[in-house]
Amino acid sequence: MAEHEGKGGDGGEVPAPRPDWLPDGCEMLADGEYDAIVMGTGLKEAIMSGLLSTLGMKVLHVDRNNYYGGECASLNLTNLYNKFRPGQPPAPELGHPTRDYNVDLIPKFLMANGNLVKMLLMTKVTRYLEFKTVDGSYVVKGGKINKVPATPDEALRTSLMGIFEKRRFRNFLQYLAGYDEQQPDTFKGRDLRRMTMLQLYEDFGLDENTQSFTGHAMALQRDDTYLHKPALETIKSIQLYVRSLERYGKSPYIYPMYGLGGLPEGFSRLCAIHGGTFMLQCPVEEVLFDDSGVAWGIKATMDGVPQVAKATMLIGDPSYFPSRMVKPTGMVARSICIMDHPFNGTNDAESTQIIIPGRQVNRHNDIYVCMVSFSHCVASPGKYVAIASTTVETSDPLAELAPAFELLGPVMERFDDVSNTLTPVEDGTADRCFISESYDATSHFETTAADVQSLYERVTGQKMDLSIDPEVEQEEG
Amino acid sequence: MASRRRALLKIIILGDSGVGKTSLMNQYVNKRFSNQYKATIGADFLTKDTVIDDKLVTLQIWDTAGQERFQSLGVAFYRGAEACVLVYDITNPKSFEQLDSWREEFLHQAAPMDPDNFPFVLIGNKVDRESERRVSRQRALQWCKSKGSTPISYIETSAKEAVKVEGAFLEVVQMALINSAQQPPEIYVPEPITLSQAQTPYQSQSSVDSMCC
Ligand SMILES: Cc1cc2nc3c(=O)[nH]c(=O)nc-3n(C[C@H](O)[C@H](O)[C@H](O)COP(=O)(O)OP(=O)(O)OC[C@H]3O[C@@H](n4cnc5c(N)ncnc54)[C@H](O)[C@@H]3O)c2cc1C
Ligand SMILES: Nc1nc2c(ncn2[C@@H]2O[C@H](COP(=O)(O)OP(=O)(O)OP(=O)(O)O)[C@@H](O)[C@H]2O)c(=O)[nH]1
Ligand SMILES: [Mg+2]
Numbered sequence: 001m002a003e004h005e006g007k008g009g010d011g012g013e014v015p016a017p018r019p020d021w022l023p024d025g026c027e028m029l030a031d032g033e034y035d036a037i038v039m040g041t042g043l044k045e046a047i048m049s050g051l052l053s054t055l056g057m058k059v060l061h062v063d064r065n066n067y068y069g070g071e072c073a074s075l076n077l078t079n080l081y082n083k084f085r086p087g088q089p090p091a092p093e094l095g096h097p098t099r100d101y102n103v104d105l106i107p108k109f110l111m112a113n114g115n116l117v118k119m120l121l122m123t124k125v126t127r128y129l130e131f132k133t134v135d136g137s138y139v140v141k142g143g144k145i146n147k148v149p150a151t152p153d154e155a156l157r158t159s160l161m162g163i164f165e166k167r168r169f170r171n172f173l174q175y176l177a178g179y180d181e182q183q184p185d186t187f188k189g190r191d192l193r194r195m196t197m198l199q200l201y202e203d204f205g206l207d208e209n210t211q212s213f214t215g216h217a218m219a220l221q222r223d224d225t226y227l228h229k230p231a232l233e234t235i236k237s238i239q240l241y242v243r244s245l246e247r248y249g250k251s252p253y254i255y256p257m258y259g260l261g262g263l264p265e266g267f268s269r270l271c272a273i274h275g276g277t278f279m280l281q282c283p284v285e286e287v288l289f290d291d292s293g294v295a296w297g298i299k300a301t302m303d304g305v306p307q308v309a310k311a312t313m314l315i316g317d318p319s320y321f322p323s324r325m326v327k328p329t330g331m332v333a334r335s336i337c338i339m340d341h342p343f344n345g346t347n348d349a350e351s352t353q354i355i356i357p358g359r360q361v362n363r364h365n366d367i368y369v370c371m372v373s374f375s376h377c378v379a380s381p382g383k384y385v386a387i388a389s390t391t392v393e394t395s396d397p398l399a400e401l402a403p404a405f406e407l408l409g410p411v412m413e414r415f416d417d418v419s420n421t422l423t424p425v426e427d428g429t430a431d432r433c434f435i436s437e438s439y440d441a442t443s444h445f446e447t448t449a450a451d452v453q454s455l456y457e458r459v460t461g462q463k464m465d466l467s468i469d470p471e472v473e474q475e476e477g
Numbered sequence: 478m479a480s481r482r483r484a485l486l487k488i489i490i491l492g493d494s495g496v497g498k499t500s501l502m503n504q505y506v507n508k509r510f511s512n513q514y515k516a517t518i519g520a521d522f523l524t525k526d527t528v529i530d531d532k533l534v535t536l537q538i539w540d541t542a543g544q545e546r547f548q549s550l551g552v553a554f555y556r557g558a559e560a561c562v563l564v565y566d567i568t569n570p571k572s573f574e575q576l577d578s579w580r581e582e583f584l585h586q587a588a589p590m591d592p593d594n595f596p597f598v599l600i601g602n603k604v605d606r607e608s609e610r611r612v613s614r615q616r617a618l619q620w621c622k623s624k625g626s627t628p629i630s631y632i633e634t635s636a637k638e639a640v641k642v643e644g645a646f647l648e649v650v651q652m653a654l655i656n657s658a659q660q661p662p663e664i665y666v667p668e669p670i671t672l673s674q675a676q677t678p679y680q681s682q683s684s685v686d687s688m689c690c
Contacts, residue, residue, distance in 0.1 A: 030547070068551040099588045117672060126672045127521075128553065133670060248670055258556060265553040272542040273521050278549040470672070 021296075021310055029300055029307035030277045034060040036459075037298055037309055039284055039316030042070035044436040046264035046271070047452050048315050048459070050123055053274035055460070060309055061271060062282040062300070068268055070317060071439060074102035074261030074378070080336075084415040094338060094412060095380025102259030102378040103336060105417075106439045107370035107387035108448070109134055109253035109353055112244035115449035117254070118466045120266075128266040132376055134253035135349035137245075139217045140356040145345035145407065148217050148355075150245050150252070152177075165210055172204040172214075176238055197234045198227040214238065216366060217355050220446060223364075247471070253353060253444070259378045284320055287433065295432045313459060315434045318422040325433060326422040331392035332441045333418045335401050337411040339384045343371065344409070350375040350384075353443055354407065361403045365391040368443035369404050383412075389441045392418065428458050484532060486653050487557050489539045491579045492564035493572040494546060497602040500636035501564065502538050505646050510637050529650055536650060548582075555587040560596040560653035562645075565617075567601045567633065568609040576620065593625040594659075596652035598632065600645055605635040 022028060035057035038049040046068070049061045067073055075083065077090040078097045090097045110116050110131070120126050137148045141160055149158035155170040180186045190200065201211045215221045219237035226234050244252030256262045272278055288297040288308070297310040318326040342348045349371075356367040371386040372378050379385050388404035397418045405411075424435035437451050456464045490498040503509050506523040522539040539558075544550045561583050565572040580597065589595040601617050604610075614633065621629040630652065632645040 068553075096588075099590075121672060131670055131672060254670065254672075258553070262553045265551040268551065269521075269542055269544070269554070272544045275543075277546070278544045279547040280549040280551075282547075 019310075022308060026299070026306045026308045029282075029298070029309035030060055030279060031058075032309055034058045034277075034309060034311040036060070036313050036315060037062070037311040039063070039298070039314065039320035040070045040436075041065075041068045041264050041268060041280075042317050042436070042439075043072045043260070043264045043267070044448060044452050044455065045070070045315060045317060046267035047119060048455055049276055050125070050267035050270035050274075051456060051464075052459070053271040053276045054123065059271055059276040060279070060311065061268065061276055062279045062284055062298070064281070064283055066281040068265045068280070069105075069261045070264070070319075072104070072106050072260055072264055074104050074259030076103075077101045080415065084417075091413060095383060100380035100383075101385075102261060103385055104260045104370075104372075104378075104387065105334075105336075106260070107334070107368075107372075107389065108260065108439075108443055108445050109255050109370060110445050111240060111252055112247045112254050113240055113252075113470050114244065114444070114446055115453070115466055116263075116445040117470050118468050119449065119452070119464075120263075121470060122466070122468050123267070123270055125263075125266040125270050128269060129262050130257045131254045132257060132351075133248040134251045134255050134351045134353060134372075136346055136352045137217070137251040137253060138346060138352055138354045139213065140354060140360060140403075140407065142360070143406075145343060145354060148213075150218060150242050160213065161210060165207060168205045169210055169214075172201075172206060173242070175204070176235060177242065179235060179239070181232070192232040192235055193230050195231050196228050197231040200231040200235075201227075212357065212359065216357060218242075220442070220444060222366070222442065243471075251353070255351060255372060255376055257377045259372075259376070287314060287321060289431070293431055313428075313432050313434060315436075315455065315459065317436050318424070318438060321424075321433060321435055325425055325431075326435060327425055329421045329423050329438075331397060331418055331420055332389060332439075333392050333397035333401055333416070334387060334389040334441075335398065335404070335417070336415040337386045337388070337405075337408055338379070338413040339386060339408060339411050340382060341409065342373070342384060343386075343407060354404075355443075356403050356407070363390075363393055363400065365393060365441070367401065367404050368441060369407065370443045386411075389443070391441045434459050485535045485537060486559045486650065486657075487537045487539065488560045488562060488649055488653065489541075489555065489558045489583075490562045490564060491541065491545070491583060492600075493566075493569075493575050494543075496564045496566040496569070496572045497636045498564050499540055501562075501600065501602060501634065501642060501645075502540060504636045504639055504642045506538070508639070510639070512637070527647075527650065529647070529654065532654075534650060534654070536646070538646075550582075550586070552586050555583060558583075558587055559657055560598065560649050561587075562598050562600060562649055563629075564600045564602055565612070566603050567612050568603055568606050570611050573612045573617070573620075580624065591659075594627055594656070595625075596649070596656045597624070597629045598645065598649045598652060599629050601631070601633040602636055604633045604640060605638045 036052050036059050038045050038061045041063040049059045053059045076098045080103050081088055081090045138145045139148050146160050149155045152170045152173050156166055178186050218241045219234045241252050282300050284298050284300045286299040287295050289295050295314045297308055299308050346352050350373045352371045354369040358364050358366045367390040369386055369388045373384040374381045386408055388401045390400055398416050421438035423437045428434035434455055440447055453464050492498055502523055506525045522537055525536045527534055563576055563579055584592045599621055617631055621631045630648050632641055634641045634645050
C-alpha cells in the first residue's frame with residue numbers, strides 16, 4: 001500500500017520513479033498500479049471488490065458519483081428530486097429533505113436463506129447492517145390481493161384455489177418439505193433429476209393455475225421454460241422460499257434498515273479494510289486498450305490533470321464501458337410512488353411484496369410491487385414508498401404499470417423511470433473487461449447473486465464457495 | 478433508535494490521515510500503541526463496554542478504514558453516530574485547518590436532528606511531541622468556541638504515552654448520553670432480526686453482529 005497523501009506535514013517523501021507504462025502528460029491515478037480496477041459502486045461491483053480484496057488483490061474502486069451505490073443507491077428526497085425533477089424542491093409535506101428518506105432506485109428484497117444472504121454471512125458484512133423481515137408476500141388474482149400460501153396450513157386457508165385443489169397443493173408442499181436430495185427414502189419413488197417439473201405437477205394433479213402460481217411466486221421463475229427441465233432445480237427454489245419463510249414467519253423476505261444502499265456500502269467497507277482504495281466523484285472518461293484490444297487501465301481527468309491507473313483486470317457496470325461492448329436485452333419500467341397509506345387487503349402491512357401475474361392482466365411479464373416504509377427507516381413516519389416495476393412489452397411502458405397503480409390508490413408523488421437493460425457481449429477472458437448485467441425487473445436478489453457468481457467465476461476461474469448455511473451458527477472471526 | 482434500547486453508542490473518529498485516529502482507538506480499547514506508521518488497513522470498528530453513572534454502555538468506535546483518503550466515506554458510515562470525535566495532530570497545522578471541512582461533512586452526511594448541539598469532541602493528539610507543537614492550545618479553544626451554541630469540548634492527548642486518552646473517550650460518552658437523553662422518543666420500531674445467530678451484541682472487543690443505528 002502506498003503512502004497516504006495527507007499523511008501530515010512530515011515531508012521527506014521520496015517521489016516514486018515514473019513508471020514506464022504511464023503515458024506522457026499523465027499522472028498516476030491514486031497508487032497507479034493495481035490488480036483490479038472496479039468501476040461503479042453498485043451492489044454487484046461492491047461485492048466483487050470486497051471479495052477480491054479479501055483474496056489479497058490490490059483493488060482500486062472508483063465511481064463517477066459522489067455517493068455509493070450507482071444504480072442501486074438509496075436516495076434522500078433532495079437527491080431523488082435532483083434526479084427526477086431537477087430544479088424543483090421536495091414537497092414539504094413529505095418530510096425532511098435529507099433525513100427521513102432512503103428511496104431505492106432498484107427495489108429488491110433479500111430471500112432470507114438466499115445467496116445474497118450467504119454472501120453477507122460469508123464476508124461478515126452483516127456486522128454493518130441491520131435487517132428486518134418484510135411483512136408479507138402477496139399475489140394478485142382477479143384484482144384482489146391474496147397472501148402467497150406457502151405452508152400446508154396456508155394452502156388449506158387460501159382463497160386462491162378451490163377446495164380440492166387446496167388439498168392437492170397441500171400434498172405437494174408436504175412432499176417438498178420432506179424431500180432431501182441426500183436421502184433416497186424421501187423421494188417416494190420419484191426421480192427429480194429425470195422427471196420434469198411439469199410431470200411432477202401433473203403427478204400431484206395440480207392445475208395450470210396452481211402450477212404457474214407455484215412457479216412464479218414461489219420458485220421465482222420468470223418464464224415457463226422451467227416446466228420442461230428436470231424438477232430438482234425448481235424444487236430447490238421452492239424449498240428455499242419455504243425455508244426462508246419458516247425462518248422469520250411473516251414472509252421469506254428481509255430488507256435492510258435504511259434501504260438497500262447500505263449493501264454496496266457494506267461490501268465497499270469490507271474492501272477498504274482489506275486495503276482497497278476508494279475514489280468517489282472520479283470522472284472516468286476512458287478505458288485504455290492495448291493494440292491487441294486488451295484493456296489495461298483507465299483514465300480520468302481531475303483538476304485539469306489526466307490521471308491513469310493500470311490493472312490486470314477491469315470490472316464494472318455497463319455504463320463505464322464503450323457501447324460496442326454491451327448489447328441491449330430489453331427495457332425495465334419502474335415507478336417510485338410515495339403514499340400516506342398502506343395497501344388495502346394486506347392487514348396494513350408496513351412492507352410487502354406483491355406480484356401481479358402477467359396472465360392476470362393480459363401480458364407476458366409479471367408486474368412486481370415492492371413496498372417499504374418508515375418501519376425500515378426509509379420514509380418519514382406514516383409514509384410508504386411503493387415501487388412498481390416490470391419488463392417493458394409495448395411502446396408505452398408506463399401504461400403497462402397501470403394495474404399496479406390501481407392497487408396503490410392515491411399517491412403523493414410519483415417518479416417514473418424507463419431504462420435499457422444491457423448485457424456484456426464477451427465474457428471478459430479475452431479483453432480483461434468483466435462487465436456486469438443491468439439490474440432486471442425482478443423484486444428479489446436471486447438473479448443479482450447469480451450474476452455476481454458468474455463474474456466471480458470469470459474473474460478468478462473458480463466457483464464461489466457458498467457452502468455456508470444461514471441456519472447454522474457462524475463462528476465470529 | 479435501537480442503539481438506545483441496547484445502550485449501544487456508535488461513535489466515529491474523523492480527521493486527516495496520520496493524526497492518530499487508529500492509535501487513539503487502539504490505546505483506549507486495547508491499551509496498545511505502535512510507532513510504526515501504516516495507513517489504516519484492516520481496522521474496522523472496536524467495541525468496548527464501559528460503566529457510566531451505573532449504566533452499562535457499549536461503545537462502538539468506528540475508524541475510517543482509509544476511505545477518507547479521497548473523501549470517499551459514504552453515508553452509511555456516518556449514519557446513526559451518536560457522537561463524533563474530531564482529531565488533529567498538534568504538530569501539523571494542516572490537520573487543524575481541515576477540521577472545518579470534517580465537521581461540515583459530518584453534519585451534511587449524518588444530518589443530525591439538532592446540528593448546533595450535536596456532540597463533537599475535539600482531540601489535539603501527539604502532545605508527547607510538545608516541542609514540535611505548531612497549533613497552540615489557545616487557537617484550538619478558539620475554534621471550539623466558534624462552533625455552535627455550546628462550545629465543543631477540547632482535550633489534548635497522546636496515544637503514544639496514554640495521556641488523557643481514557644478521559645477523552647469518557648467525555649465523548651458523556652456528551653453522547655446527554656444528547657441521546659434530549660432527543661424526542663423515537664417512533665416504535667420493531668426489533669430487527671439477527672442474520673446469524675452466533676452474535677452476542679454485548680460482548681466487548683472484537684466485532685458486533687448487526688450494526689446498530
Ligand atoms: C403468482 C402467480 C403467477 C402466475 N404466473 C403466471 C404465468 O407466468 N403464466 C401464466 O400463464 N399464468 C400465470 N398465473 C396464472 C394466471 O394468473 C391466471 O390465473 C391464469 O392465466 C388463469 O386465468 P383465467 O382468467 O383464465 O382464469 P380465472 O377465472 O382467473 O381462474 C380459473 C380457475 O383457476 C383458479 N386460479 C386462478 N388463478 C389462480 C392462481 N393464481 N392460483 C391458483 N388458482 C388460480 C381459479 O380459482 C379458478 O378455479 C400466475 C398466477 C399467480 C398467482
Ligand atoms: N508521537 C506520537 N505519535 C503518534 C501518536 N498517535 C499516533 N502517532 C503516530 O502517528 C502515526 C499515525 O497514526 P495512526 O493512528 O495510524 O493515524 P490515523 O489517523 O489512523 O491515520 P490513517 O489511518 O492514515 O487515517 C503513527 O506512526 C503513530 O505511531 C501520539 O500520540 N504521539
Ligand atoms: Mg487509521
